[in-house]
Amino acid sequence: MSKWFTWVWALLFVALISAAPAYANTTLRVIASFSVMEELVKRVAGDTVSVNVIVPRGEDVHRWELTPPNVLALEETHIVFYNGLGLEPWIRHVEAMSDDQLTLVEVAKKADYTPLTISTGQYKGEPDPHMWMDPEGAAAYIDVIAETLAEHLPEQADAFYARADEARRALNNLNQAVKERLEGIPQTNRTLLTSEAGFGYFARAYAFDAQGVWGVNHETQGSAQAMAKISEQLAEKRPPALFFESTTPSIHMDALSREASLPLAGPLYVDSLSGEDGPAANYADMLRHNAEVMHTALGGATAE
Numbered sequence: 001m002s003k004w005f006t007w008v009w010a011l012l013f014v015a016l017i018s019a020a021p022a023y024a025n026t027t028l029r030v031i032a033s034f035s036v037m038e039e040l041v042k043r044v045a046g047d048t049v050s051v052n053v054i055v056p057r058g059e060d061v062h063r064w065e066l067t068p069p070n071v072l073a074l075e076e077t078h079i080v081f082y083n084g085l086g087l088e089p090w091i092r093h094v095e096a097m098s099d100d101q102l103t104l105v106e107v108a109k110k111a112d113y114t115p116l117t118i119s120t121g122q123y124k125g126e127p128d129p130h131m132w133m134d135p136e137g138a139a140a141y142i143d144v145i146a147e148t149l150a151e152h153l154p155e156q157a158d159a160f161y162a163r164a165d166e167a168r169r170a171l172n173n174l175n176q177a178v179k180e181r182l183e184g185i186p187q188t189n190r191t192l193l194t195s196e197a198g199f200g201y202f203a204r205a206y207a208f209d210a211q212g213v214w215g216v217n218h219e220t221q222g223s224a225q226a227m228a229k230i231s232e233q234l235a236e237k238r239p240p241a242l243f244f245e246s247t248t249p250s251i252h253m254d255a256l257s258r259e260a261s262l263p264l265a266g267p268l269y270v271d272s273l274s275g276e277d278g279p280a281a282n283y284a285d286m287l288r289h290n291a292e293v294m295h296t297a298l299g300g301a302t303a304e
């Protein structure tokens, strides 16, 4: 009796493991490098594509290091959508482990959207990776994602492009809503001083002046020289407030705020969405939340 059971289980086990690859072949598995990319990919992918993420919400995408679960997930993946332009220095480890099965897509580099350069710090003059901070940049990402998915699953191309159209329309509406919310902030108050200079594209889109203590989060942060330079500027021209970001320690902005006696506002969300219950649970909420924080801190007019 027990022998019979053993054989049944052995046969069942063989049946299960040989069925696994057949199932695996019918599902396209993709990984996005960070939470904003994950959302944009999901908007286009729909339910038939499995979408995972490497850097969890709330963590710094610039300074991430691959974990064993990341590596396991990557081994099962067909496409990696990463921002590129230097946002994820750790992507070189993914490149090192990639083979013919894995397609790496550097979305920001392929996007039809005019790049800006990093304004300060060690990487000054190199392309600024934070393109998603302008909804038009995010829309350009959507196009790259749709084209890539359509190449991999041509039979679903129409569905991918239809979802991409819908996503682009939503981004366009969001752009208008953010523009309207920021309208009340007087031009002279439109200064965004943050730890990382991550608001360049946002500033270009909405007519702000943006500056950071350093250029990108993966460089040495807040040298004495950089702090002194900002202090001097603050003595000359005082903005209504300074800002801190959700994934960057606020110690430098705290110090500047105390020194210059300027209020500190935030957090602004840039390199990560918030948790599901937070104020920036998705991309649209992230931009709306940022606009709201800016509106309050920079003296936006209140509707009568």
Ligand SMILES: [Zn+2]
Pocket: 062, 130, 196, 198, 216, 217, 270, 271
């Ligand atoms: Zn950043």
